[in-house]
Amino acid sequence: MPSPTTKTHEDRELKATKNAKNDHPSGDKRFKVLDITMKRNQNRPDALIEVLHKAQEAFGYLEEDVLIYVARGLKLPLSKVYGVATFYHLFSLKPSGAHTCVVCLGTACYVKGGGALMEALDQYAHIKAGETTADGKMSLMTARCIGACGLAPAAVYDGKVAGKQTPESVIEGVKDWLT
Ligand code: FES
Numbered sequence: 001m002p003s004p005t006t007k008t009h010e011d012r013e014l015k016a017t018k019n020a021k022n023d024h025p026s027g028d029k030r031f032k033v034l035d036i037t038m039k040r041n042q043n044r045p046d047a048l049i050e051v052l053h054k055a056q057e058a059f060g061y062l063e064e065d066v067l068i069y070v071a072r073g074l075k076l077p078l079s080k081v082y083g084v085a086t087f088y089h090l091f092s093l094k095p096s097g098a099h100t101c102v103v104c105l106g107t108a109c110y111v112k113g114g115g116a117l118m119e120a121l122d123q124y125a126h127i128k129a130g131e132t133t134a135d136g137k138m139s140l141m142t143a144r145c146i147g148a149c150g151l152a153p154a155a156v157y158d159g160k161v162a163g164k165q166t167p168e169s170v171i172e173g174v175k176d177w178l179t
Contacts, residue, residue, distance in 0.1 A: 024069070028159065029147045030058040031069060038073040045074050048084055052091055060102035060141035060156070061092045097132040097139030099177040102156040103170070106145030109153040113166075117153055118142070120167030125178060138177050 024031035037054040041047030051074065055066050062085050071081040085091045094100070101121065105114045118129065121140055125133055132139040148154045151163020157173045165173075 026065075026159065028161070030161075033058045033145075033147055034066075034069060034073065038070075043074055045076050048074055048076065048081065049088075052081075052085055056091055057144040058146055060143035061094055061100075063094045092130070092141075095130075095132055095139030095141060097136055099138045099158050099174070100141060100156075101138060101158075101170070101174050102141045102143050102146070103129075103165075104144070104146045104148070104152070104154045104156075105142045106149065106152075108145070108149035112152040114153045116167050117155060117165055117170045120170055121174065124171050125174065133178065138174055 034051060034055055037051050038047065041050065048070070051070050052062065055062055055070060059066055067081045067085060068078060070076075071078040074081075085093060103109075103114055103117045103121065105118070118140075122128055125138060125140065127133055127138070127140050129140055129142045143156070146154055146156060146161060148161050148163055151161075153165050154161060154163045155165045155170055155173065156162070162169070162173065
């Protein structure tokens with residue numbers, strides 16, 4: 001079936017987003033995952049929970065920036081998106097640490113040693129997934145695929161994606177935060 005000929009502003013925006021080199025001003029490719037999920041659901045507001053699920057899988061938690069992006073994409077008030085994100089226990093909002101390290105444990109990263117990255121961080125910072133150090137300096141989160149499988153295993157340091165990580169490099173990545 002051909003798609004409707006009338007292009008809404010939203011359609012154009014989506015197309016522009018799709019064609020743009022980077023999907024989000026930050027250049028973070030994980031927003032593309034959200035675009036695809038929203039588009040697959042024709043940007044329907046009732047896809048909110050599914051989109052938030054995807055967002056949490058891709059980012060490890062739901063930061064304000066992500067909630068705003070979802071609210072815009074689904075044309076929902078931010079308050080509604082916040083309401084849903086805080087109501088369901090399966091969603092975590094931005095962790096409380098001053099810095100956040102997200103380790104990808106999606107299939108590609110897991111088979112290439114994502115688990116060893118978590119172990120190294122656990123031993124170094126004495127925290128497990130979802131926890132924040134006692135001094136509040138760092139939170140450790142996991143994600144299920146951050147869209148950088150070619151660079152597996154990957155981790156994200158305060159929003160910056162880094163590929164080909166090793167137990168040594170993850171410690172290097174968080175060391176300065178904890179001193
Ligand atoms: S599985 Fe880690 S980036 Fe895809």
